[in-house]
Amino acid sequence: MSAPASHDRLPLHMPETERNARCELAALYRLLAHYRMTDLIDTHISLRLPGDSGHFLINRYGTLFERMSASTLVKIDSEGNVVDEFYPEHRVNRAGFVIHSAIHAARPDAHCVIHTHTAAGMAVAAQRAGLLPLSQHALKFYNRLSYHTYEGIAVDVAERERLVADLGSNNAMILRNHGLLVAGGSAAEAFANIYFLERACQAQVQALAGGVELVQPDPHICEHTAQQFEADDSEGITELAWEAALELIASQRDEYCS
Secondary structure: OOOOOOOOOOOOOOOHHHHHHHHHHHHHHHHHHHOOOOEOOEOEEEEEOOOOOOEEEEEOOOOOHHHOOHHHEEEEEOOOOEOOOOOOOOOOOHHHHHHHHHHHHHOOOOOEEEEEOOHHHHHHHOOOOOOOOOOHHHHOOOOOOEEEOOOOOOOOOOHHHHHHHHHOOOOEEEEOOOEEEEEEOOHHHHHHHHHHHHHHHHHHHHHHHOOOOOOOOOHHHHHHHHHHHHHHHHOOHHHHHHHHHHHHHHHHHHHHOO
16 A cells, blocks of 8 residues: 655646655655665665556655655656656666666566665675575575676666566566665565565674574475465565555655655
8 A cells, every 4th residue: 555645745737646656655765764775875766657667766866765755756768768747857867777677678567676785785795605595584585586797887778688687587686796676566565575685684694794604494494485475475464564664654754745
């Protein structure tokens, strides 16, 4: 369920579906700020506009996640052009366009895409073994996690094909020497994916820092657990967690929906 939109600053003639999408995406930005998954003005989250496969919302470049609101988001097309009749002056980050446009164009099921540069995510992205099955959180991604080799700052449109090929049908990917990327069929699903992936990376960094022998579950237990996570998602637990998380920023609702 999207948080209700406020009409204080958004144009009155904006379609209700776009109002609600902007409000939902702004809430997601603020939740990532709440969980300290930000990197000053870099990294980005995008959301496909409902019923509009060619356009998606992304952050105005230069706005902190903590300050994101419905009116600081910008609508762009699959080529990265700003097509926002309400905020045509907004600027977007080109690397954000390259990464997000690739996923949205190739994966019609990927309605929301999140990219982060957290310390734990970057640390695991630099480890040759990648994400290890050391925690229950990590097992959510067992045999369901992709990797993309670092090619420099993602401003080259030619990299899009390789990003998409590496992601495949998975909803989570580690960008080597860079950070984390997840997708979801909704803001709720994408939030759950980045929350668990980030926590898994944090746990791995701390476990490796202990300097003692680590225990890894048997492969069949790892696969069994991954399937259990998938069953949980189908039972509405992801949406339930999203609604609970929104309560953490409930006092900011009027601000982020404006």
